[in-house]
Amino acid sequence: MSKPVVAITRPKDRAQKACEIVERLGGEAILAPTLDLKPVNTRSLKDFVAKKDEFDWIVFTSPTTIVSLNKFYPDFIKSITCKLAAIGNKTGKLLEKQGLTIDLIPADFTAEGLIDEFKKHGITGKVIGIPRTASARPVLPEELEKLGNEVILAEAYKSLFPMDSKAVKDLISKIENKKIDAITFTSPLTVENFFEIVEDKEKIAKFLSDNLITVSIGPITAKVLEKYNVAYIYPDTYTVPDMMELLFEKLKEQ
CATH class of the missing domain: 3.40.50.10090 (Rossmann fold)
Incomplete structure (x- = not known):
């Protein structure tokens, strides 16, 4: 066969x-x-890195975001002190390999799964940073804002044809x-x-x-x-x- x-x-x-x-x-x-995915060093990413100490949470939705940050700002990830959420085991494990502890990984590896976890834990009134691709679905930042959080987005990579x-x-x-x-x-x-x-x-x-x-x-x-x-x-x-x-x-x- x-x-x-x-x-x-x-x-x-x-x-x-x-x-x-x-x-x-x-x-x-x-x-x-x-x-195709291409890491990019955008103005929004530069501003995001500069605001590192303002975040209560950073949400990582993709390994490519981590690749981009390590490429352009190699000291950023290891200097994070706020809480971390990751969508997916691969993203979480990549962060753990760099010495970070993940505070929240939803059982359902989707934006909706993470939103449900934030609701369950009553996370509100926080400043949440999300570095990702600009073409990502809007549901995550929109729903986190509806919970009373301030969301700061940064374009860390481009999703290309x-x-x-x-x-x-x-x-x-x-x-x-x-x-x-x-x-x-x-x-x-x-x-x-x-x-x-x-x-x-x-x-x-x-x-x-x-x-x-x-x-x-x-x-x-x-x-x-x-x-x-x-x-x-x-x-x-x-x-x-x-x-x-x-x-x-x-x-x-x-």
Whole structure:
């Protein structure tokens, strides 16, 4: 029996682990990033770093934010004294490797999950810093402000349209020729950018639903797949290892 071929659409610099898991589970990984991430040293990030001592909380939503801060302000993270929240184990573990203690990680690795935790702990009247990409969903800062907090945002990286669109077009060709068994999406933009490159969106959406197993990392990304009428599955815990474990369970059932 040939190895199942799994398409990975996440950014190239964050795809290694996903590819390794696919190969460990007995599959062949094809990398076709539909999103690129670029750390940027913006004015808002510079101002954010200067306000370090004003924060009661800093929320880290992505490992790329940490990469950006370490690149442009290498002394910043180790000098943090306020409380820290992280969305996702990967982000939390990266901070812990740098000697920090994470005060809050939601069980549900989404902005909504973190908001629920802040509500549960009655966190209000605080100054909360959130370094992230400018294209991130507005729900986190909006809901934290509704709780009576002051939120200061900073752009730490840019989420870009894939610079290597040829790889994505090659992937689409393989999908049409039934050479792909499954495809994974790890953020709303990985889906949006994929369909931006697709010419016949209805045709490819039907392929993803009928001929492939399409796996979303969680419900937020799944909502975008629904917009394109793509059938999907996602794991109970919104991590790359869990989505791959679920995928290979489904492959075995087939």
